[in-house]
Amino acid sequence: MVDPAVARHFSRAAAGYSRLRGIGPLGRMRSRERATVQELVDIEAGATVLDAGCGDGATLDWLDKRGARALGIDLTLAMARVCSSRGFSAVVQDLEEPGLRPVFDWVLCVGALEFVPDPGRAVKKLADCLAERGRLVLLYPRKGPLGTLYALYHRTHGTRIHLFDSDEISSLLGGAGLAAPTDRRDCALSSVCLTTRVAEEHR
Numbered sequence: 001m002v003d004p005a006v007a008r009h010f011s012r013a014a015a016g017y018s019r020l021r022g023i024g025p026l027g028r029m030r031s032r033e034r035a036t037v038q039e040l041v042d043i044e045a046g047a048t049v050l051d052a053g054c055g056d057g058a059t060l061d062w063l064d065k066r067g068a069r070a071l072g073i074d075l076t077l078a079m080a081r082v083c084s085s086r087g088f089s090a091v092v093q094d095l096e097e098p099g100l101r102p103v104f105d106w107v108l109c110v111g112a113l114e115f116v117p118d119p120g121r122a123v124k125k126l127a128d129c130l131a132e133r134g135r136l137v138l139l140y141p142r143k144g145p146l147g148t149l150y151a152l153y154h155r156t157h158g159t160r161i162h163l164f165d166s167d168e169i170s171s172l173l174g175g176a177g178l179a180a181p182t183d184r185r186d187c188a189l190s191s192v193c194l195t196t197r198v199a200e201e202h203r
Contacts, residue, residue: 002075002094005159006115010055014078017056026153030111033139033187034058037110040183040194041137043068047105050129052098053112054090057083064088068106073098095122100129110139111190114161120172127176130197136178139192140164146189169193 010017037059043049045067051059054072056079063070064087072090074080083090093099095109095116107126116122127136141147147163154161170180173195181193 001096001117003115003117003159007075009154009157009159010074011076011078014056014076014082017079017082026150029187029189033111033190033192034062036185036187036192037108037137037139038062040185040192041106041108043106048103048131049106049108050098050100050104050126052095052107052109052126053115054083054088055079055111057086057088057090059108059110060088060090061086071100073100096125098125098129102129102134103131104129105131105134107134107136109137113138113140114163115159116162119162119164120175123172123178124176127178127197132197134197136173136195136197137192138169138195139190140169141190142186150189166191 043066047068049063049068049070051070051072054060054074060070060072060083072083072088073093074090075094077092080090080092095112096118107129109126113119113122141150141163143163143165151161151163177198178195179198181195184191184193
């Protein structure tokens, strides 16, 4: 279920999102987070990738340069239109109900999990989009002083977000039929983790 306040916020922000995302201390942190994701994710040309919470297409642009076959989903039409104007495939879809078949080699959820009302449901539904041995990458804000400031920043824009610790993320992954993270890297505000889909016979 989409949070209307989150939808309104990102609909308003879509036109200038690239500029807003790149300025100030938060912009510098986001730049480092994107670099960490790219260091962690080894996507080969031709891989099928779902960018869950694609925003204005920053990750889709990187995936395109890697030769991946990528689809972006976002909760707002405004963001999907920005992606389409850049030549990327993107549709409007709820992360808690993506409604996609299990065909993706990779699912990337980079900075979107904190905005969904039910993160556990979202992780489970995204895991359901993975092909056998598919891999999921999550970037999520951690609990702590910087996380609290990040949450307050969004409160000033009328939105509430979730903050996570490593145990909570491991619990969400396990509940979604995913393995414990095989790699986890910390940035100033957020963490990035990589996990794989557990084969049915091992669940």
